Amino acid sequence: MRYYIGVDIGGTNIVTGLLDEDFNILQKLSVKTNAPRAAESICDDIATMSHKLCEMQGINFDEVLGIGAACPGVIKDGVVSFASNLKFENVPLKGILERKIHKKCAVCNDANAAALAEYASGSGKGYNSLVAITIGTGVGGGIILNGRIWEGFNGAGAEMGHIIAVPGGRLCTCGNRGCLEAYCSATALINDTKEVMLNNPDSKLWEISGGIDNVDGQTAYLAAKQGDKYAQSLIDRFIKYLSIGVVNVVTLLQPEIVCIGGGMSAEGENLIAPLDEMVSHNAIIKTLAKAHRPKIVAAHLLNDAGIVGAAAHIAGELKK
């Protein structure tokens, strides 16, 4: 048998997984990241867990074909040029891992890994191209074309959150105005929800949230389901802006699948169905036969996307 190890190096935890050839997870292990920490030390932990995973499954380490790691930041040719929450700058992560583990390793950005995971064994399985839009605290993404990550020539591509959705619009954390992330992240929805509450003391948002300090990304959805008109208009606006991002991605790339992931994707069809409806009103998309339109779907893999995608990435690199 042939196996891969996938590693998701997050700001909080380092999660490792042993996967079979079909990218099913057989075993997981994790440790705290304790960032900032030297990459050497992080890679020692990954090496230890890699051996341990095989032991736990009674698998010979020689049967592991390679190790893929995903982490935040801009990554090119195995070097993490910048990852703020790990405090990595120009860290040759691939090289360090290979030296410690004595197997072929590959490193990719975690958002790209999540997209590749959906392609390899999630909602994009069996398709040839996929764009993932990940909506959490921020908005990220990944582009998979012909089964491979497209990350830009410099490793900085697929920054869905920083598409300009509204020229001269809201200030984004990046410093630009009008970025998609300033309208369509959980952070933006939470801020908008609070603002609507302050302007509308009669809104059910008050009762449902239990107060302004308890508002989260689900509050507006919960209130809208109970018929609160203020909450519904929050959701409508959120989806309207998201549809601009989706339309721009589709107009440029026409992928088979647009996969919506991240915390907000937990809403499933409550998010996907109205988004799909709004996107399908676009005049360019309307000219396409239904079978030729990109499908908009929710992500399947959620928290495991990083390790699955990292494993799929090393598998792809080994096939090159």
Add this chain to the structure above:
Amino acid sequence: MRYYIGVDIGGTNIVTGLLDEDFNILQKLSVKTNAPRAAESICDDIATMSHKLCEMQGINFDEVLGIGAACPGVIKDGVVSFASNLKFENVPLKGILERKIHKKCAVCNDANAAALAEYASGSGKGYNSLVAITIGTGVGGGIILNGRIWEGFNGAGAEMGHIIAVPGGRLCTCGNRGCLEAYCSATALINDTKEVMLNNPDSKLWEISGGIDNVDGQTAYLAAKQGDKYAQSLIDRFIKYLSIGVVNVVTLLQPEIVCIGGGMSAEGENLIAPLDEMVSHNAIIKTLAKAHRPKIVAAHLLNDAGIVGAAAHIAGELKK
């Protein structure tokens, strides 16, 4: 020696060219398109011209490796599903050409061909990825990643002109509001120039154009060069909106080269330098080292882009 034939099937002319392996044009021939006309008849003309091109250059037809054709419309797997100005609907152009010419043929969209031409022997030569934005009557484009056209799974991708630049903005010919084309085409600039003239009788635009009916895509540029403030603000606005399109393309794809073509690219550095300046103020792009930023350049190939790109396309297909 090895040669290719490139064909550009336009609404007005069918231009054929004989090219060497480096995509230098050795000989050209053209006939009127006389659209609407049956694809069979068009392909007969292409076959006749293909043989004639070789005769004129004293080249044995056996030395031609393949024939590439570019035409407007949505094209997938050699079938033109829709091309309005040729009145083509579901025309299996590749199949018809191969039957008439007895050589491997390939068909691609003309905007994609223009992008591939810049990649193969124009301003993107020697780079690995390129996005072309073509600004003429409308705004089109082409995406080249890892040396190959990315046209979307359905053949409908790279529609730069229909990126939403201004949500709820100007009505576009496609039926949507706020498309880039509604702000950044020659058509849009001409309309805007006329509007500014009507509101400003003291503008030099009147003298330079010789009257409102003579305004073209260059009028504003000419007047701006002579210090007309109204013209300058027209140009500034045109470039500002174009920069939104470029920023969105770069944020998503980070290609090595963004190539500006079409009639408006005749302005060269008068367009490129301020565009580059504006794009470089984007916060995401500013985080990249200068060497890691996409280069914005003017297209080189102009009218020959179709035949060069079509030839480069068949060359790529034959290498598969």
